[in-house]
Amino acid sequence: MPSPEPLAVEPAGRSTATRSVELDAFPTRTRLSTLTDGLRAYGMIAAMWIRSTMTYRASFVMTTVTSFVVTAFDFIAILLMFTHVDALGGYQLGEIAFLYGAAATSFGLADLLVGSTERLGRRVRDGTLDTLLVRPAPVLAQVAADRFALRRLGRITQGLLVLGYGLGTVHVEWTLLNLLMVPMMLVSGALIFAAVFVAGGSFQFWAQDAAEVQNAITYGGNTLLQYPPTVFAKDLVRGVTFVVPLAFVNWLPALAVLDRPYPLDLPHWFAYLPPVVAVLCCWLALLAWRAGLRSYRSTGS
């Protein structure tokens, strides 16, 4: 290799001729392979985090137990309430347990899988997202798997227990359709919550301290959905149906199973929309994520 000739460069003027704007930003790799790559990376990173938490085994056991106990008390409060009243918003204890369990399980699943996106703001602020961007794996998968915490299984366990209690108590004719509604509701609900988590996380690309807003919708939404829609003002129910479509997580499908009227005058088939709404929400969340990622600007040091 010849030693390069010294070449002093004049401070160049701004070159406008070469300013290239490339708009058709379609990656050459297919969507499907991105998805499988993402899942693969997710699994690997989640496993690393599980191993990391296991290095503090005592602390892991403590937080898992605490998480379970805290969420358990949440439902115990409702049980206590029912020692004084027979119905809440016209709903019996079993029905409430059904709503509560469905919401808590969906939320727990979403929280376990993508709840870590709420920490994105910190990575954006301190620029540590840089290190994820130079990896050959989708960033969303890496961020979602960040600090993957098995202790969140505590919430899912509690949700499933309450749901089981509800299902065993309610008086429902368990036709095939009604039976299928339950898993459909849980999966769609988890996806809707996941989309809200991801959309909220994307928002933190612009506003790094927006985790509060995200929490209000996810954790707040979860609490809201644990009660029947009849206890809330109509406007709130409308917002939760049409603006942030959390009502599709459990209210609409569960009320159809329970054969109860929905407070808003909606056609019956709305109860079967959760999968469609879930796919739509996920798609919007991914768009928001991409836009956010494009606006990422790292930090000065």
Next chain:
Amino acid sequence: MEAFIELDGVEKVFDVRRRAGLLRREKSQVRAVDGLSFTVARGEMVGYIGPNGAGKSTTIKMLTGILTPSGGRLRVAGIDPARERTRLARRIGVVFGQRTTLWWDLPLKDSYRLMHRMYRIPDQRFRENLERCVELLDLGELLEVPVRQLSLGQRMRGDIAAALLHDPEVLYLDEPTIGLDVISKAKVRDFLRDLNADRGTTVLLTTHDLTDIEQLCRRVMVIDHGRLMYDGALAGLHEVGESERTLIVDLERELPPVVIDLARTVRVEGPRQWLAFPASQSAAPLVSALAARYPVMDLSLREPDIEAVIAKMYAGRSGQ
């Protein structure tokens, strides 16, 4: 020679908001990189230097696809990094001196195992590369140690190994020797030199330690305010910069300022005197002339620091 890295009029502008009163915020723009053009051939080892805030890290972030250029054209191995970041990631290695990619709570080797799987490195290849890094970077004893227990220098060596297990064609290093002691620095430099010579890995190195560049890079690029100020051999930089080295002389007793042809005395403090002479000139004749005429007790030589060289060169060039 094949151009491996190509920049043509690349720009990066940051919008920044500054508080200009209690509620009002002023928008302004920072041109971190301002019309930068250069090429690097495959197998070159290039030093990329400049004062704080010159735009070095920003350039590296654009080369890796972390940041999207505001204008201009940029290619690495024929790939536009911002558009195909993930595809490019397999072919590049990056070490940010300020930031670790290792897993804090896990033994060092676990981080490497993750690399193995994430980059789908063939088993045989992974074993060879790891063995090589362990040997040359002296990591043998550290593999089982949780990263949080490593010292800064040990961690940096661990990070460098992590960036190389997948046989990247190009390695970007942003201040890899920051905070390292002399021995660690030497180890890292030796390793990089071998890597470049044996594997032909292209290396782009950012540093504030001129010795790194002196020992490693035939070619150096200097940027300031996001513009390329100099591109060539390091020796040439000293000439362009008219920089000076300093000989610190301890005399037997306090004397009036030394008068000698080859240097000028710039400072006197008791029996200690500071003599400046052009960096392009050898210190040997000056030392012998001095020893012949003055009662010298001790000597030490200070290299011009990179910031001074650049500052001087920049001032000289733009005539400000």
